[in-house]
Amino acid sequence: MSGTPEDAFAAEEEAEAPRRPRLAWALTGSGHDFLPCLEIIRRIGEVDVFVSKAASEVIWMYTRDRRPFPAEVRVIRDTTASAAPVGRFYKGWYHTLVIAPASSNTVAKCVFGISDTLPTNVFAQAGKCRIPIIVYACDTKPVHITAAPDRIVTVYPRAVDLENTERLRSFERTTVVESVAELERAIAARLAELAGSAGQEG
Ligand SMILES: Cc1cc2nc3c(=O)[nH]c(=O)nc-3n(C[C@H](O)[C@H](O)[C@H](O)COP(=O)(O)O)c2cc1C
Known part of the structure; x- marks a missing residue:
């Protein structure tokens, strides 16, 4: 997708519908458990990944790989002010939105209703379309240990970060998880729920 509004609009017109509803995944610029999250996306495969500008940079810092996803994963980058790709919701x-890992910045914007990046826009539009959302919020404890690209660091989330995570828990159809293991369980439960309802229909 290049620069003009016409290009952005045309790219969305040409985007192909998936064969069946799939998972939408928003990647933010949080590096916390970034590689395990990429691994889950690769494993699921049928995923559209909405990448913030910061996440585009962070992917490169953690992987040094220009093509870190398999072909069935579609990558949607943050190139328009209007977040044109949210029309897909x-x-x-999409049957579900996952935001993982979620930066402090994205969580703060989400809980105050700000939509000015691709992840914050997909959060708002998934909410308005009543699509269930799973958020891996990283600022859930006063201290956590995390992997920077070149070292292990200790992070002390501020009161405002912890308060914003608490606010997020009160959002409709929104599940906040605190670890990769919990994230995997929440995704598996949602996929099982969808498989169960498809079985009942068939
Ligand atoms: C290597 C690296 C790791 C980062 N890790 C975190 C993190 O764990 N949590 C966080 O809130 N921000 C982290 N950031 C900062 C975010 O990328 C930054 O706040 C950015 O503006 C977030 O934008 P986004 O929420 O639109 O993706 C990290 C930045 C870099 C360069």
């Missing part, structure tokens, strides 16, 4: 392309 209104076409029924």
